[in-house]
Amino acid sequence: MRAAVLQEYGEPLAIEAVDRPEPEPHGVVVDVEACGVCRSDWHAWMGHGEWANDQAPLGQILGHEPAGRVVSVGDEVREVTEGDRVALPFNLGDGTCPHCRNGHGNVCPNGRALGFQSAAPGAFAEEVHLPWADYNAMPLPEGVSARDVAALGCRFMTAFHALAHRADLGGGDWLAVHGCGGVGLSAIHIGNALGARVVAVDIDDGKLARATELGADEVVNAGETERVPKEIKIRTDGGAHVSVDALGIAETCRNSVVCLRRRGEHVQLGLTTDAEKGEISLPTDRMAHMELSFHGSRGMPPTRYDELFGLMQTGDVDPGKLVSKEVALSDVSERLAAMTNYETDGVEVVTDFEN
Structure with a gap:
């Protein structure tokens, strides 16, 4: 089958023929109908993460936002059958550890990271293996397209978990x-769907316009504003209740913390680059005096997908609205390169896995 393989960091992925996967006894093989191209793929492609023992190995098939149809089933699988349409989380829990049993499989210590570890080849390929399928395979509701579920993938469900489960965001x-x-x-x-009032911050007016289309009530161009936190406090009459760093650079992380009102909550979604190497200084005295909370958020537990699928079925959220481009497998390297200077838009x- 055709797959996009990481041969050298920062160099075009090799589109080459590789063996089709065979299911482990607890796993299934999925024919990939769609797979998102995510900034986390860019981090892996660039070789980031060595400072956190999280660097994707050379020879890895990247891609971690897939949806498709099951074509082969392991002997021990009981809940998934051939022909099922499923979404695959990137944070694959084993289903047996205390975290998995308590609804937190996204931080399973025995788990695998789809597309980032040699034990979990990714979905920039015609087929992908899903381990511990009875726990990880998420059946797709009727009428939901694989394209839209790929858009739901890492970014959308991570943002949902961050706002609905990690932070206490209210109407x-x-x-x-x-x-x-x-x-x-x-x-x-998602914030708009949950009834929040949203301030969007970026340096690109085009992206801020897209943010307005998706529900932002206020926009701040950080390139035209001397002090972003102060501007947010003016717009929100005292500061944000919840703030998200969706980029992962020192400036946006600190701005996110400083723009909060008393007892506010920061959620870290963006991963750092080699400029920060996983370490950012924060105003800890301010955080203590104002009782600010700092949350990390990684993916979403597979057991909570039903919440998000329910919102999709009622029309409250629509990940498909974020899709800006459909591409072929051979285009992935170009699209990753475009992320280096933030030249992509949306999801x-x-x-197309044949070209």
């Missing part, structure tokens, strides 16, 4: 979102 609260890439736009759309999805 009428002010939400600030720093960075209007795929995960930032997802957070804006791009691979839907």
